[in-house]
Amino acid sequence: MKNPSTLVAEATVSYIKNAFNHDLDAQSLTLQSTRKDFDGDITLVVFPLTRITRKSPTETANMIGEALKASLPEVDGFNVIQGFLNILFTDYFWWEQIQYLQTLKDFGIIPQRNRQHPILVEFSSPNTNKPLHLGHIRNNLLGASVSRILSANGHKVIKVNLVNDRGIHICKSMLAWQKWGNGETPETSGMKGDHLVGKYYVEFDKHFKAEVAAITEHGIKLEEAEKRAPIMLEVREMLLKWEAGDREIRQLWSKMNGWVYKGFESTYQKMGIEFDKI
Template identity: 55%
Template sequence: MNFIITAAQKAVLELYSTEVEESVINIQETRKEFEGQVTIVVFPVTKFSKKSPEQTANEIGAYLQDNVAEVTGFNVVKGFLNLSLAESYFLNLFNKQVLSADFGIIPPNGKKVMVEYSSPNTNKPLHLGHVRNNLLGYSVSELLKANGYDVVKVNLVNDRGIHICKSMLAWQKWGNGETPESSGLKGDHLVGKYYVIFDKEYKKEIEGLKEAGQTEEEAKKNAPLIKAAQHMLQQWEAGDAEVIALWEKMNGWVYDGFNVTYKTLGVDFDKFYYESNTYLLGKDTVEEGLAKGVFFKKEDGSVWIDLTADGLDQKLVLRADGTSVYITQDLGTAEMKYDDFGMDESIYVVGNEQDYHFKVLFLILEKLGKSWANGLYHLSYGMVDLPNGKMKSREGTVVDADDLIASMVATAREKTVELGKINDFSEAEREALYQNIGLGALKYFLLKVEPKKRLLFNPAESIDFQGHTGPFIQYTHARIKSLLSKAEYHFAAGSAEFSGIMEVELEMIQQLAKYPEELAIAAKAYSPASLANYLYELAKLFNKFYHEVPPIVKTEAGEAKQFRLNLCKKTADIIYSGMKILGITSPERM
């Protein structure tokens, strides 16, 4: 709509003898209850016109109608100037821009961005919170790619520490040599099983010590199991060959299990970092900070930074005994990642319980004078809740990702069979469809909500074929593909001479034309939610179009039929490409 902005600038110049910047001309889509397609908000112009908003709008509207061929009429509602545009404008927009082969394809912008997501612990399987994290990280990466960025997807795996030793120790004591192969369990589930066993046995020891007269705090510290786990951690840090071998074996099981879940979810990574390789990093950064006067040392030898002037607090960056704290490691890892890839931006996809940590981390790096610090961003997201009783996990505390996916696919199977439209599908086609619908429902439901918001995930609601859901959009895509097949569609350029466009068709062209802008908006906000909601509105509008226009397949060949088939094809293309960015498959048949 740049021509409207330019014409409005010219109107202000000629009517009020004032040159105004583009930013003064605020244009938006006309609200559905008013006539027109484009609205100019004239309030900012009244300071130059020295007239009421209504009078200003009427004067600008009359000027545009007289001087701009595409403007066929206008109406004024308070300070809002609603413009009606000619059919020929929309046909030209559709035929020359929307139908072009490169529509929605944004060329490389020369910038590199890293997206770090997933970041699991190797002592348990992925759970529902990880699912939201993985889907957000993947879709933000794909959004940025679609906007011309060179994207590096990384996964920083927490593969060391006391929690890993707990699983290892429990397996040593009670595992009897059990393996994923002998148990039939995925490796991550097997290791998670022993983490739970450790916890149960540890609690028994605590209760026994409390009965013997110790306080709860004393019992927690003195329980033989926790002491043994701490000793194992010390052995690991000392490089004990036996402990390292067990650690490598059990982590190997976990990675095999994770990879199955990642493949099912459809997420991938370009680079894995491991905390076992990064936990000693950052000490050089601390020395650098001391030399620059950014950090200070206390009498006990511990190193701190004072952030009280920035509205935060004092933060420990190195213990008195010279060992790292978590932020020490993060400082070093941030430096290493930049050295490895030299990216312009680095996005950390981490839950909102870490908001304060990332404020501190980014501020420290800024104070250290790191040139890349202002390109760091924490994509904070809220927790995911389930309605009580809807789905149980193996341990009854968190919802396992594999269980969740299996449940979604089972619900998709049940709902699809109820509809009874897949009788001619082979067994393999049916299973692929159930998988696509189940995962599409899960992904769309988790992505359609702004990342920062906590959300309530209702599995049954997510697979409603008529609701604000992934399956509704998938079904719309399949419906269009069926229509195009029945009509034996072949592309042919539309004619600008075609007349008699229905109102719903004008709406369709406008909605389709917004796709590149919607991609840009979603990428700028790191929010797949805005793209997800755009695709829903497009699918909803297509269904309105489908019911209001004459039956397309039965219409005789001609300009009207070709135009409508082109509209259908472009709608399917945009749904397919947009859903793919969200990590969702759009089936050809449903």
């Protein structure tokens, strides 16, 4: 890999030797990244060199810039701001650098250090009553990126996915499937498991809204109607049975959650997302 600062330093030393017969120590040169408000990649501070060239800082910078452009095919151009020589490298030069770095398996990776505590990164955390959506994709990519950055910096990282797979929202999909599913499964429907369960969550909501609308037609306030809706009373009863450990309800819960988890895993695999604990 070619170091741009080294290229500039060596070419400058050679030019000073040939043009002024002066032995210059490359370590004495001041090279820095070009400030963002100027055009360039590397900046050479030429003020100390004027005692050798016996020229003004601007003249010295222009002479060195021309010499660098003539001797280094990697240099695309230069500009001078008083005593600062801003050097631009070609796009091809940077492309070569990137190609080389891609061959280094552990480039930028710090070996894991012995630290007292690991870092836990919790992300994704969906509910098992519907499929992953765009918000989860954002969450997944952020969580995975943070985890990889921390790992690359020598930390032990534990990636955790706290899935919310219980509660009344989960029971809504379960009840709707019991009522209108007719035994439908991911295999018989050709749907991913999380999409299938999400379909019945929507089905529950459709019937719930219809029942609420029918109740409010009799002068009942909306909030009270939502409490009285028969399907809402049923789903609350189902939740109580789940909390009491009812065997049939627990089996249905396990089966439908299994469909969702399998669907989630398919999505995670496509995204390259993995967890240490779910």
